[in-house]
Amino acid sequence: MVAGARSHVSLLVAMLLASLAAAHAGCGTKSNDAPADGGDLDASPSADDGGAPHDAGTIVVGPVDCKTDLDKDGLEKHLKCAPLYTDIAQKTVAPGALPYTPGLPFWSDGAEKQRWLMLPANTQIDTTDIDTWLWPVGTSAWKEFKLDGKRIETRVYKKRANDWTFATYQWAADESDAVKITGGAQVSRGAGQEPYVIPSINDCAMCHDGQKDKLLGLEAVNLGTPGTVGLTLDALVAMNLLTKVPSQTTVAFPEDTTGKAAAALGWLHVNCGVCHNEHAAAGGQSHLYLLTKPSLLFVGDGGTLPPVASLPAWTTTVDQQSDIALPSDAGPGNYLLIKRGSPTASLISVLAHARVPANQTPSDKTQMPPLVSRIVDPVGLQKVDDWITALP
Ligand code: HEC
Ligand code: HEC
Incomplete structure (x- = not known):
């Protein structure tokens, strides 16, 4: 001390x-103030809930028109319409979505996680300062959470011209789609068990402001740690995605x-x-x-x-x-x-x-x-x- x-x-x-x-x-309000959730939801969590947690299992998605799905915060209201999936029914992700698992994962109450990074074509990560990687405008990172093999939520951080926008999508019980929610939710894990907590939009920055350019696991120590899968430092160098090649690729x-x-x-x-x-x-x-x-x-x-x-x-x-x-x-x-x-x-x-x-x-x-x-x-x-x- x-x-x-x-x-x-x-x-x-x-x-x-x-x-x-x-x-x-205060956090998150700039990019995410009161997005209007789709009108096709049955008792789904919405922006009007003042942050009160909802029980899950209530997400039901009706017909969605992806042409009108973009929300004020620059993110789609439905994951089906977002760029991560080309076919959400088959769970086929876009070719540009690079899957990875960091060598040092964050503990999420035992949830199983899958992550993807999407960089705009012909861009690089500015790694001039190895302590503070800077991401090209248009970067998005996705993180999916599963409990007992079932998709629960998928989070996104996306860099826009002047700021980042971020959100989480809660999956419908049949996993056909996931809907952007802002107030968080508590998902029951069975009698006598602690619930799983989906963070509210106000929670994200509590952790993600800890890095100047917001992304937390995509950094040199974590991706250089043996056990990293997908986006190792070696892979990032091989794909020519770093402006400055680090002095070593494992730490x-x-x-x-x-x-x-x-x-x-x-x-x-x-x-x-x-x-x-x-x-x-x-x-x-x-x-x-x-x-x-x-x-x-x-x-x-x-x-x-x-x-x-x-x-x-x-x-x-x-x-x-x-x-x-x-x-x-x-x-x-x-x-x-x-x-x-x-x-x-x-x-x-x-x-x-x-x-x-x-x-x-x-x-x-x-x-x-x-x-x-x-x-x-x-x-x-x-x-x-x-x-x-x-x-x-
Ligand atoms: C979301 C951000 C966040 C995370 C993640 C976090 N902390 Fe904290 N921690 C805080 C805040 C805020 C305080 C209270 C203010 C302060 O002392 O910094 C605090 C205070 C503390 C204190 C008391 C500090 C003192 O001076 O006595 C300890 C000890 C501590 N944290 C340990 C941990 C440990 C261990 C972990 C990981 C398991 C952890 N924290 C993860 C935000 C965080
Ligand atoms: C308690 C801290 C904490 C909170 C709250 C939190 N995250 Fe994270 N998040 C992390 C950490 C740590 C990582 C990196 C390690 C990992 O992926 O396991 C991460 C990773 C991510 C990633 C993958 C890209 C990256 O930053 O490495 C996305 C996307 C993401 N979080 C989105 C969100 C969104 C959206 C919210 C709010 C709905 C949120 N997170 C809330 C701690 C947090």
Whole structure:
């Protein structure tokens, strides 16, 4: 933690909460204000719902005229009419949709995911600054979520001339089409199970503003991590899609004497670092940096990786006091962010293990990530706990 940031604790916390609330209320409205959902829906979630979650299974799609389907936000109201699919009944995607799976996936409560990148013809990704890739106008990225093999939602981020527009489409029960919704939804996963949460349009920027040009998984560390499928750095170079070829095409996190650092750092990078970095509001305010920037790891073939203890994910956490008082806390300072040897005394682990019940709204005091997720990532978080436990 940065020493100067430790004073005026309660004021800081109040400011954080206020700015979080403001960001939450304000984001996404520019590109996405009140799109009119199609009139052919039966009790579907709509823009008028004020963000109230709906139960799913109510999406029924009637006849759709794709000629008049484009919404005010520049996105189609129906996925059937959007450029991702050439034949949605057969689930045939457009030839230009490049499928990929990042080596470090974000945990989405156990949903199975498929992602696609679509770049306009004859364009490249501006990779001049390896830490901040810039996308050509017209870029779109899609991410589909399935539960028990059934399509639930498909999200899109699309770059326009001056901004990005984004949305999610909720699938009809028969998977014939999906409809753009703005208020989010809760999808039942069966009795006694936490629901699956489809984020509202106001949630997207909470995470996606953590990168200057919005896309989170399409970056050099993630795509350079072994296990990436489809759009590896090698593939991007081979397709001539990068303006500047990186110094190497696979990356590794450094290791320490525990032998467990690299796995933990990789999980923290994508699951927490998207918000906890210098660029994002959460990082700036908490001075908690869990992202490992590409420039730290792209040292060139044969170069020496920086020691684990020099990375921001270590220097801002290990032995560092937290000044955030949790509701369950007697007061600030009860936890270290990472206490060597003890996950249960490490706020990083405690908040990542916490989830509020389905009838409550999560917040940055009650769980991490502070929104959408209702189920802890058992396998991923174990890697962090194993590292903390092993730290001498
Ligand atoms: C809690 C954080 C979080 C929220 C909320 C969130 N996303 Fe993401 N999203 C991520 C992360 C992290 C990735 C990259 C890792 C991955 O794909 O598994 C990602 C990936 C994506 C991608 C693939 C391209 C990329 O950025 O890598 C799309 C498209 C996307 N999200 C759309 C959306 C939309 C639309 C919303 C709101 C309806 C949304 N997301 C809400 C965290 C979030
Ligand atoms: C959607 C963005 C977002 C994501 C993703 C996220 N956080 Fe946070 N986090 C916040 C915000 C906002 C706060 C409260 C303000 C602050 O201190 O930055 C916070 C606060 C914290 C704090 C308290 C900071 C302190 O000074 O004591 C910890 C610890 C924390 N987060 C850990 C995590 C971990 C671990 C993950 C990944 C499992 C994670 N966060 C993912 C936004 C996020």
